[in-house]
Amino acid sequence: MSLDLRTATRGLVAIQAALARRVSHQQAIMLPHGRWQRLCRLQTHYQIAGQRGWSAAASHLQIQWQQQLGWFETDLQVLQRRLPTAVVPSLRTLYDELRGLEQEFEQVTLDLAATTLTVTSDAIVLEDLDFGPFALRWNWERLPTDDALTVVALEPLRPDGRDDLTHPHVLDDRLCVGDGWLGLEAALATGRLSDYFVILRQVLRTYNFDSAYQALTHWFAVTCHDCGMQVTADDRRSCARCGTELCDSCAAYCPDCNEPHCHRCQRTCDDCESAWCRACWPRTTGIAAEPCPRCVVAANSATDLEDERDDETQTNLAPAIPTVEVHADCLGEMALAAGSGTDRDQRFRDFAPS
Amino acid sequence: MRLLFINNDGGGFADEIDVTDGLTVRQLFEQRLPQGQPGDYLIRVNRQPTTGDTVLQPGDRVTITPLKIEGAFQG
Structure with a gap:
């Protein structure tokens, strides 16, 4: 044998002594008194609950009683099987x-x-x-x-x-x-x-x-920080800001940096409903319904377009507007070049303050 | 002849049993675990691996241990 004989002998003597203590420990018969007392107590409570019509409590106690009864049965089986076979090996x-x-x-x-x-x-x-x-x-x-x-x-x-x-x-x-x-x-x-x-x-x-x-199946799975679902390794995402693990459904991809973010690290725009990370859309104002950068850009583009259109309109209109001498008695009136009424109405609408 | 037969399936208790002379390991298995498949168990004679054709000798210790023993968790 690979263990040296001296070590093995000393070890086996110690093991034998320990097994002998175990046998004597088991032979001091320990009946499951505690379990029996719990069973008696539960039975009394069950009877009281039944007499007072507490059906939910009675049902709960019955389940507990059956569970304890099962354990009591196991205790007795273990006791029965342990005692006759316990011997100190040579x-x-x-x-x-x-x-x-x-x-x-x-x-x-x-x-x-x-x-x-x-x-x-x-x-x-x-x-x-x-x-x-x-x-x-x-x-x-x-x-x-x-x-x-x-x-x-x-x-x-x-x-x-x-x-x-x-x-x-x-x-x-x-x-x-x-x-x-x-x-x-x-x-x-x-x-x-x-x-x-x-x-x-x-x-x-x-x-x-x-x-x-x-x-x-979930050995390498993690719990989604936001919804609590178990996520396998292939499907999990990490919040780019705080690093928490997320399922694919809960990971919101910021439209600017395109990184996934958890619910806590994102802001959702009320207008376009896109979810932004707080780095790409920091809170700059106290306005709850502040538009996201994309909506701001879109609004600015629309304004610029309007401005450009205004400029174009003015440019187009300029040659058609004759130079008129404005007299104090005709302020507010302007002579316009001849054209269709529709064109004129449109031009006035374009000039109209929004 | 008498053997020590230990079935670690379930209770795992050791029994001294009387068997006929010339009994092989396979025959003993079929007698003791008629519903079982030998391939589902570790069978040892005197703590050594064995074959189905091994003829048992008086005083042999035969141990049968299932390959699959289900663990659990402590809730």
């Missing part, structure tokens, strides 16, 4: 288990100072996503508690924005073993370390999309 058995582990896993490490037995899995690939190898670190001194095992990704493939997730069933280096729980309990109860780690590895190799911390 050192020979533990030695064989360690050898079995070396057959199954490329790397097996015993750290006496840290009181850990660590095995390294091969790369875990789920639906074409490579999560890399995992170190399954089992601290035998923490055995009676739930935190004896940590599952550490060695080449983590984390979803964007989630430093706590390294696998659909691993959160904060804790593997939620789901269906593997009973098998793991049974393996530890008889010191079957190789089965224990093999079951853990198989849990890692299995993707349960119904009960994942994050679905694989």
Whole structure:
């Protein structure tokens, strides 16, 4: 075996002692009193709610009662299954288990100072996503508690924005073993370390999309800052001003810089309804219905056009207007060149103040 | 002859069982998991990989572990 015999022996003695403590801990029978008391309390509340006609409360309590009853049933099953099988394995058995582990896993490490037995899995690939190898670190001194095992990704493939997730069933280096729980309990109860780690590895190799911390389809998805929808990597946009992630529907493209912006970093023109970023359209006045730069340009162009037309009209009219001598007694009157009445009316309309 | 049979599917409990002499791994699997497919399980004899034709010996330890064990999340 690759572990040196001295280290292995010392480690196995320590593991055996820890498993013996676990057995004695379990043999101190702990009946699920707390669960039973909760059930009794819920039943009393349910009866009171029924007597007083509080149907909504009764319905809610019934659901809670059924849930607690299910847990109570599980507690009893676990109790029943744990006790008869819990035995302290011999050192020979533990030695064989360690050898079995070396057959199954490329790397097996015993750290006496840290009181850990660590095995390294091969790369875990789920639906074409490579999560890399995992170190399954089992601290035998923490055995009676739930935190004896940590599952550490060695080449983590984390979803964007989630430093706590390294696998659909691993959160904060804790593997939620789901269906593997009973098998793991049974393996530890008889010191079957190789089965224990093999079951853990198989849990890692299995993707349960119904009960994942994050679905694989959304592993690289982000939440749209504006609408809250999950957006895949291909469809997401980033606000050019504040950097928040957006879906394509919520990203408003500024007509000037053509960059996407979130709702907070944009202004919408009341006239043309175009969404501008606040850099291209800074708020310069306190007027709520201030026109956007495009509308301003359009308005100015219209004014310029009118001015040009006015100038043209004046130019056209100039030769036709005879030089008249204005006398004080004919102020306000002007002699115009002969022409059609329609032309004259149009010219007057053009001169008319808007 | 007697074997130690460990089925890690579900409860994962170890049972000592009596089987006929000359029983192969495949035959034991068919007896114990008639609905199962051998390809869906890791089968080990005395913690070593094995083949379906391996003839079991008295005192052998046979372990069957499903390839797929569904994890969950703690809500």
